[in-house]
Amino acid sequence: MTTMTTIHPTAYHLSAEQIQFFDENGYLVLRQWIPQDLLKRLQDSGTYWINQGNTIAESDPLYEDYMFARRAHGRVMFRVNYLHNKGQDSSLELLGSPYVLGVAESLCGANFVPTYESMVFKEKGDGEAIPWHQDAVHPRKHRIFNFDLYLDTSRSDAGALHVLPKTQHERQDLCALTNRWGWNPPEAVVVEMEPGDVLLHDVMIVHGSEQVEGKDLRRTIYYEFRAAEEILEDGPWDQEWIERRLRLLPPALRHFAAANPDVTQFQWNVTPEFQPESSENEEVALKVAHINHLAGSYCSSLPTANDAKNSKKS
Template sequence: MTTHSTEQNPQTPLPDHFERTPYHLTEEQIRFFDENGYLVLRKMIPQELLQRLQEAGDTWIEDGLHAAEDDLHYRDYVFAQRTNGRVMFRVNYLHNKRQAASLELLGCPQVLAVAESLCGPNFVPTYESMVFKQEGDGEAIPWHQDAVHPRRYRLFNFDLYLDHSRADAGALRVLPGSQRLRQDICALNQAWGWNHPDVQIVEMEPGDVLLHDVMIVHGSEQVEGKDLRRTIYYEFRAAEEVLEDGPWDREWIDRRLRLMPVGLRHYHEAFPNKDQFQWNVTSEFRPRISADEEHELKVAHVVHMQSSFCSSIPEGNA
């Protein structure tokens, strides 16, 4: 693969004095993630929370399909024009859509211990969305890298699968090791199409989690549409990384971190007898707590890091 140079050794170690729990990643798991750019965690999410999220997913889709243009959340429901018509495929900013399950997931120790393992104690929940293919929608997701950055830190997505994802139904394809550099997606497509010799097809079950580095090349080929397939994506980055690389500032970090106490409280209220996550954010980044919870539930991005699709590499720089 033709590549574009970046720094290649992201490290955000967890301080020795922090208590590791059964929910934190092992050194072996972190090593696999760093080498390959992805890691599968089977049956990661408790069944009761998974069921609540599946029900929330149904509601988000239903709300989006019936949202009027003057609806407060109208622009958060994303549609595309397919051969069979206009199709909804994404919901952005889950936390202000009247379904507490998204906040319960944000406060879940199975999620946050992973974020702490890869990003350190000052992890920031940077994005939350649900991406899905409705029954009958088998559209391809072209090869791409989510975001390109200098790789001084780990940036990753926590992908929770709400439904089965099978090889014959457009399961995600990844190219292990491709996360180390910005890739020439156009050249990759031209040389291999979907049949790159390194490709891994990742089949998933409800409750399984895929951790993927934001620079790993991934996508899914076009297939005949199968059953509904929904995935919730939470992206995490270290606060230190955001300050160094952007594209956001300290005020934005503070606002995103204010989601954390809300998520922790919602998880505790829903599952008071389950293990709770001990948030270890340092005093430098501990956020000011707002009394207006509703206002905190959507923190818009305005700008984003550059991703890498075939069409996003300027001519002459590919």
């Protein structure tokens, strides 16, 4: 596992004990991590993004950023990608906050890179399963993790996330796991969450959510982070792509500072070789397409496996 650059901890950097738990188990829950005022802005933004996606014309350039699944009763939207150019400042405010960046620096070091940003959700009444899967498989010389902010309550009887602790160390045989245990492996943990809670999960931990009768709306914002050094070693991107993604950080920090002038700001400690050139055009920085991805792991024999493949994170 990667060595850490020396940092000066704040209230939102992880403790040594929290990092140890994350490394051993592949996940960590941070209760009520996001302040209520910012949470409310994000909840409102989540409603906006869903309404936007359900009404956007297929000819609109943003249409490709909304993902839909085929259910027995028709098409259902389940994911919004590239949140920062969708007309809501709250996503950049969240990214530029010490609540997110303190965690990113704790787990990825000073040269953390925000690699993905999306909102994944289940519409009210949509209880479809997301099969056991691993988001991305990599050589594990560095940490790659997701910061999962829950905008809504998630309960065990309403499709809450299931995780299998300690499965992050290697690619898992998910067909064998499913055939033997279904949703009830003896080590499985059902992660119940409240609005404002954050789940940190290693991209290789096995996780998913079982099918339930349709329940209330459940929305989760996902920010993935990797060390710049990891990207250069493992791909699938290059130095130019890293620089373009890092250009998100200055506007994000500005948005958080403008909305929260009385809160201690995050001090960005990126090293000189990864310091991005400043850009006057914020709009260009807000969406940097991925094109290539590290492959995940899922069971292709399951009837709903395409949902897991396409959604990447549950």
